[in-house]
């Protein structure tokens with residue numbers, strides 16, 4: 001049987017996030033049978049944002065989290081607040097039609113406003129900084145995509161700049177990219193602090209949040225649904241499943257609509273004074289257009305945090321230090337001595353078309369997930385939209401289009417398929433960069 005993310009150790013890994021920012025909120029396990037307007041399953045950005053927005057609209061809201069707040073990828077990601085999805089605007093228009101596609105893209109572009117707005121409104125202590133995000137182009141075709149992306153946003157008045165090769169090299173402080181796009185709407189935060197702050201804010205509005213309360217079943221009940229866990233149950237008019245990569249078949253076949261992929265985060269010890277001034281000197285976060293992309297951010301104290309470069313669909317493995325170091329030295333020939341200070345892993349939910357999913361599985365039962373590694377602002381946004389629906393909004397009023405659930409054919413073979421694809425993507429990335 002394929003490995004499931006919830007088979008990981010029940011304690012969250014030690015990251016660099018827990019020592020600063022919001023403390024963990026009190027989230028005692030559910031005790032007994034309760035009634036509510038809304039039950040939410042999953043205590044990451046999606047579920048917490050849904051809880052916050054639902055409680056704000058006056059819904060009696062109860063959230064069940066299997067482990068602790070931020071246990072899933074929300075507490076372990078790189079903290080880049082990305083104002084985009086994986087696909088480019090023109091692709092979204094082709095996939096969902098002009099009006100819906102544009103609405104989705106514009107919502108994604110405004111996602112960081114939602115995130116920064118919540119952080120400010122609820123004084124969330126999560127080291128948030130609107131420093132901008134560079135997407136660096138690794139091939140002529142991707143450079144053209146960056147040009148089109150920039151034009152799409154500039155036409156809507158968004159603060160996005162095209163970077164030519166020289167400007168990208170200066171802003172990144174490294175070699176090898178052909179240019180890129182700089183989006184000033186994006187930024188970075190401490191993701192665990194953000195998740196905990198969302199939980200505190202939701203609680204302050206009346207939502208009840210229970211940790212160590214894994215939902216084991218969802219079944220129809222009079223007036224709605226009953227979500228049960230070992231220590232009790234919630235009967236509610238609506239239920240939201242917000243479990244992203246950690247989605248199981250709590251609802252038949254739901255877990256087979258995504259491919260969970262384990263991704264690693266690596267953090268260096270502070271780089272030397274002279275070197276650190278040359279890398280991302282403007283303080284922007286970086287990602288690139290490769291199919292197997294990298295993500296990177298630099299802290300004021302000179303540490304570099306990197307993601308990508310090592311994925312698996314199975315149990316944890318040794319972090320890919322050698323592979324990432326090789327890529328770093330190629331990008332930053334000046335980097336000098338390198339020591340690693342921390343590493344951990346978490347799970348991303350990939351979808352075949354790289355779009356997130358909002359499904360109405362039955363009246364009053366919804367699921368939102370599948371962010372393909374872009375869930376800080378998309379998850380926050382999805383939670384807000386799910387809460388709107390639970391409060392009575394029509395499906396076509398939502399920013400994220402609702403689609404029918406489609407299990408992936410041959411899902412049981414996903415491990416083999418993911419590895420075959422990764423090898424192919426790495427080869428394609430390498431061939432793309434032979435641009436002279």
Ligand SMILES: Cc1cc2nc3c(=O)[nH]c(=O)nc-3n(C[C@H](O)[C@H](O)[C@H](O)COP(=O)(O)OP(=O)(O)OC[C@H]3O[C@@H](n4cnc5c(N)ncnc54)[C@H](O)[C@@H]3O)c2cc1C
Pocket residue numbers: 006041042043044045046047048064065066067068069070071072073074075076077078079080081082213214215216242243244245246247248250263264265295307345346347348368369371372373374375376377378379
């Ligand atoms: C290494 C890594 C780096 C990333 N970097 C970035 C980045 O820089 N920027 C970005 O935008 N995105 C990034 N992502 C993606 C982002 O972290 C996710 O898209 C986002 O956190 C998803 O939030 P979520 O609330 O939907 O899911 P999660 O945070 O995964 O939460 C799901 C929760 O559901 C719980 N759960 C599962 N089953 C049950 C059950 N039966 N009952 C109760 N609870 C249950 C789990 O315990 C878990 O806590 C990264 C992901 C990883 C793994």
